[in-house]
Amino acid sequence: MPPATQTQLAKHLGISRSTVAAALNPNSSIQLSEATRQLVLQAAAELNYRPNQPARLMRGMKSGLIGIFHFGGLSQVAAERAWHASRAFESAGYRILPYDLSWSPDGAGTACETMLDAGVEGVLVAGLNDPGSIAELKAIQDRGIPMVTLSGNELKGVPHIRGDANGAIRQMTEHLLRLGKRRLLLLTHHSAKIAPGTYVWASAERLKGFKSALRSAGAPMVDSFTRKAGVQGRAITSDMPLEVFDPYQTCRKIMETVLEEACLPDAVICGNDDWAIGAMSAIHERGLRIPGDIAVTGYDNTSQGQYLAVPLTTVAQPSQAMAERSVEMLLAMIRQKRKPKFPPLTLFPCELVVRQSCGAAGA
Amino acid sequence: MPPATQTQLAKHLGISRSTVAAALNPNSSIQLSEATRQLVLQAAAELNYRPNQPARLMRGMKSGLIGIFHFGGLSQVAAERAWHASRAFESAGYRILPYDLSWSPDGAGTACETMLDAGVEGVLVAGLNDPGSIAELKAIQDRGIPMVTLSGNELKGVPHIRGDANGAIRQMTEHLLRLGKRRLLLLTHHSAKIAPGTYVWASAERLKGFKSALRSAGAPMVDSFTRKAGVQGRAITSDMPLEVFDPYQTCRKIMETVLEEACLPDAVICGNDDWAIGAMSAIHERGLRIPGDIAVTGYDNTSQGQYLAVPLTTVAQPSQAMAERSVEMLLAMIRQKRKPKFPPLTLFPCELVVRQSCGAAGA
DNA sequence: CTGTTAGCGCTTTCAC
DNA sequence: GTGAAAGCGCTAACAG
Numbered sequence: 001m002p003p004a005t006q007t008q009l010a011k012h013l014g015i016s017r018s019t020v021a022a023a024l025n026p027n028s029s030i031q032l033s034e035a036t037r038q039l040v041l042q043a044a045a046e047l048n049y050r051p052n053q054p055a056r057l058m059r060g061m062k063s064g065l066i067g068i069f070h071f072g073g074l075s076q077v078a079a080e081r082a083w084h085a086s087r088a089f090e091s092a093g094y095r096i097l098p099y100d101l102s103w104s105p106d107g108a109g110t111a112c113e114t115m116l117d118a119g120v121e122g123v124l125v126a127g128l129n130d131p132g133s134i135a136e137l138k139a140i141q142d143r144g145i146p147m148v149t150l151s152g153n154e155l156k157g158v159p160h161i162r163g164d165a166n167g168a169i170r171q172m173t174e175h176l177l178r179l180g181k182r183r184l185l186l187l188t189h190h191s192a193k194i195a196p197g198t199y200v201w202a203s204a205e206r207l208k209g210f211k212s213a214l215r216s217a218g219a220p221m222v223d224s225f226t227r228k229a230g231v232q233g234r235a236i237t238s239d240m241p242l243e244v245f246d247p248y249q250t251c252r253k254i255m256e257t258v259l260e261e262a263c264l265p266d267a268v269i270c271g272n273d274d275w276a277i278g279a280m281s282a283i284h285e286r287g288l289r290i291p292g293d294i295a296v297t298g299y300d301n302t303s304q305g306q307y308l309a310v311p312l313t314t315v316a317q318p319s320q321a322m323a324e325r326s327v328e329m330l331l332a333m334i335r336q337k338r339k340p341k342f343p344p345l346t347l348f349p350c351e352l353v354v355r356q357s358c359g360a361a362g363a
Numbered sequence: 364m365p366p367a368t369q370t371q372l373a374k375h376l377g378i379s380r381s382t383v384a385a386a387l388n389p390n391s392s393i394q395l396s397e398a399t400r401q402l403v404l405q406a407a408a409e410l411n412y413r414p415n416q417p418a419r420l421m422r423g424m425k426s427g428l429i430g431i432f433h434f435g436g437l438s439q440v441a442a443e444r445a446w447h448a449s450r451a452f453e454s455a456g457y458r459i460l461p462y463d464l465s466w467s468p469d470g471a472g473t474a475c476e477t478m479l480d481a482g483v484e485g486v487l488v489a490g491l492n493d494p495g496s497i498a499e500l501k502a503i504q505d506r507g508i509p510m511v512t513l514s515g516n517e518l519k520g521v522p523h524i525r526g527d528a529n530g531a532i533r534q535m536t537e538h539l540l541r542l543g544k545r546r547l548l549l550l551t552h553h554s555a556k557i558a559p560g561t562y563v564w565a566s567a568e569r570l571k572g573f574k575s576a577l578r579s580a581g582a583p584m585v586d587s588f589t590r591k592a593g594v595q596g597r598a599i600t601s602d603m604p605l606e607v608f609d610p611y612q613t614c615r616k617i618m619e620t621v622l623e624e625a626c627l628p629d630a631v632i633c634g635n636d637d638w639a640i641g642a643m644s645a646i647h648e649r650g651l652r653i654p655g656d657i658a659v660t661g662y663d664n665t666s667q668g669q670y671l672a673v674p675l676t677t678v679a680q681p682s683q684a685m686a687e688r689s690v691e692m693l694l695a696m697i698r699q700k701r702k703p704k705f706p707p708l709t710l711f712p713c714e715l716v717v718r719q720s721c722g723a724a725g726a
Numbered sequence: 727c728t729g730t731t732a733g734c735g736c737t738t739t740c741a742c
Numbered sequence: 743g744t745g746a747a748a749g750c751g752c753t754a755a756c757a758g
Contacts, residue, residue, distance in 0.1 A: 001505060001506050001507040002506070003506075005734095005735055005736085006735070006736070007735075007736095015744080015745090016744065016745045016746075017735095017736090017745085017746095018737085018738085018744075018745065018746080018747095019743090019744060019745080021736070021737060021738090022737095022744090025737075028737085028738090029738080029739090030738090030743085030744090031743075032743060032744080033743070036743090036744095050479070051735090051736085052421075052734090052735050052736070053417075053479075053480035053481075054416070054417035054418070054420040054421045054480075054482065054734090054735080054736095055417070055421055055734075055735035055736040055737090055750090056735080056736060056737080057417040057736095057750090058415075058417045058418055058421060058734095058735080058736075058749095058750045058751065058752090059735085059736050059737050059738085059749085059750055060737090060750065061736085061737075065477070076608060079465075079608070080608060082463075083465075083607070083608075086467070090473075095473050095476070095477055096477075097460075097462075097477060098461070098462060098463050099460075099461060100445075100461050100463065102442075102446075104449070110453075110458050113458070114428070114458055114459075114460060114481075116413075116416075117416035117417075117481070118416075118477075118480070118481050119417065142364060143364050143365070143366075144364040243666075244446070245439060245442070245443060245446075245666055246666035247666070248666060248667070248669075248670045249666070252670070277667070277670050278670060280670075281669075281670040281671075284672060303606075303608055303609035303610070303611060303612070304611070304640070304667070306611075306644075307611045307615070307640050307641060307643075307644040308644075308671075308672070309647060309671070309672035310672075368750095368751055368752085369751070369752070370751075370752095378728080378729090379728060379729045379730080380729085380730095380751095380752090381728075381729065381730080381731095381753085381754090382727085382728060382729080384752070384753065384754090385727090385728090388753080391753085391754090392754075392755085393727075393728085393754090394727070395727055395728080396727070399727085399728095414751090414752085415750090415751050415752070417750090417751080417752095418734090418750075418751035418752040418753090419751080419752060419753080420734090420752095421733095421734045421735065421736090421750095421751080421752075422733085422734055422751085422752050422753050422754085423734065423753090424752085424753075
């Protein structure tokens with residue numbers, strides 16, 4: 001049941017192939033009578049004609065396809081980014097080839113080949129954090145295919161767009177200090193398998209913001225909390241492997257260990273909402289109260305946060321604006337022959353979403 | 364930077380194209396000396412040769428690609444199905460083209476075209492529930508491309524695999540009855556936009572199981588609960604539109620309405636875990652206790668269920684086995700010229716996962 | 727073992 | 743307006 005070809009249409013109608021081609025191709029250089037055009041179009045519909053993409057690609061035609069890599073379909077922010085980007089590409093007349101890399105434990109290798117084979121004109125890398133995969137994207141970059149990275153890790157020579165994690169965590173820390181918290185714990189992740197030299201901003205920038213707020217408050221960073229008076233800050237950057245289908249687990253384990261120590265934090269700033277949920281679970285299990293005993297905050301403003309027993313204070317990124325900006329950039333790069341110069345880094349400010357888990361009175 | 368072609372390799376080496384082709388093609392009918400083979404292979408690596416997929420496709424070669432449609436990347440079961448299916452396809456030597464339809468509000472139309480253009484040899488429809496999309500898959504079916512549906516809606520003439528929701532909900536209902544629950548409420552969803560004549564098994568089968576358990580217990584189905592003694596069953600099938608990024612919302616709203624009634628249920632059986640979380644949130648908001656005042660159960664055994672303030676009793680499907688079975692079927696259909704006859708429906712039994720939200724003592 | 731040739735479906739250029 | 747012909751990169755069938 002393969003669809004009819006132009007040759008078949010031509011034979012069927014008793015005309016030449018190029019006439020058929022011209023009729024089927026709206027912006028053909030060659031003009032023909034409306035009558036024949038309609039004749040061809042009608043026959044095409046009847047005989048179930050369908051343009052053969054491989055053949056067009058071989059002729060050097062554009063595919064109209066944009067590849068979207070993302071990582072972690074389960075993560076709501078990742079999904080939102082991809083969603084908004086998809087909408088934007090589609091309204092610009094492109095089709096998308098979405099590829100969820102969380103299903104490719106062996107990295108992005110085959111995924112890149114599939115994209116290349118499909119003839120993508122540009123690639124949006126939306127939230128790729130896997131250390132191995134990011135390197136494999138070079139295959140696409142080397143082919144001269146425009147690329148933009150949106151959140152996730154950076155790739156040298158590729159414009160990068162992300163939320164201002166530094167500023168957000170600084171704000172969050174200041175917020176908790178204002179609420180009277182004194183022993184603040186920051187929990188982030190930094191894969192042990194990451195390629196050396198890679199800047200893992202997700203953990204590094206959060207740490208910067210945390211430290212900067214504490215510094216302004218004149219508080220020291222410690223390795224473990226003490227009962228001394230005054231504010232103390234502490235950061236744990238885990239390199240435990242993450243479970244694909246249980247994003248809560250890692251932080252729960254970390255928190256369980258922390259809760260066995262002599263002096264506990266009274267506020268825990270988690271790197272994302274899933275981690276916050278894991279931390280909360282460990283805290284509840286221990287019979288402690290949130291936010292009474294320990295405040296917990298997240299990052300990403302996923303919908304779950306609103307449905308927890310103690311609604312989650314978190315950080316909201318402007319996902320839509322970020323996605324749309326990245327699409328604009330990518331399309332500009334595709335359309336202009338001379339590569340437009342975009343800044344290597346575009347930062348979007350984020351907002352605190354104050355609910356109850358931080359212990360704010362007004363929540 | 365397009366990769367080198369075979370012609371370029373041949374020119375570079377001063378040999379004929381077909382020699383190059385034979386060297387590059389392991390199972391070529393033509394044998395050549397190891398020396399020349401190596402020579403070609405080395406040159407291929409040096410000049411960055413990469414087979415041109417469109418050209419091979421045009422020669423009628425197999426793509427080695429399997430399309431996977433899924434719906435709801437945010438849903439963990441959907442992701443698990445896709446994950447296990449991907450693994451299975453890959454270990455069978457196929458590459459996959461994953462396409463998340465939750466990003467295509469306009470249906471599966473363009474997605475189908477992209478798949479067709481890429482030359483997929485088979486398509487696995489994993490958990491597609493969207494009413495419009497399912498019809499559009501006919502485009503693929505009509506092309507004679509093997510297809511299997513895994514969970515989600517059925518498609519006429521396509522083998523379908525799913526969990527035994529009927530049996531699972533019957534078990535769940537019996538379990539709650541055994542725990543002494545008397546006013547049982549079943550909450551399911553059934554899109555209003557569904558094409559007439561479509562069997563929406565997800566809600567229908569759950570309802571069957573629910574009714575069958577109640578019938579065995581001699582309990583009537585009611586439209587609203589009363590204070591009369593004895594067991595009563597009630598079912599609400601909502602057709603509210605679902606929010607892509609907030610799967611909890613719908614059931615929360617339903618539950619809020621229910622909680623305003625005079626006589627409340629003492630057990631709520633939700634169609635999936637997300638709904639259970641939404642229901643729990645409404646119940647907590649109201650100041651009621653789970654499971655003390657109202658027991659709540661879910662379906663799907665997503666990881667979240669373990670991290671809730673009251674861990675969720677739910678139903679676990681054998682996702683991996685189901686995914687692998689569907690892969691086996693699809694591959695058999697692809698490999699055998701004469702279509703193997705598979706049963707139109709393959710049912711997998713599910714298991715209760717008893718935690719605390721149902722009020723079981725042993726939990 | 728190697729080289730030549732044909733042709734997959736399409737677009738484009740050039741003659742009629 | 744229409745037709746003929748070339749060629750994208752590849753494979754397969756054949757001849758040398």
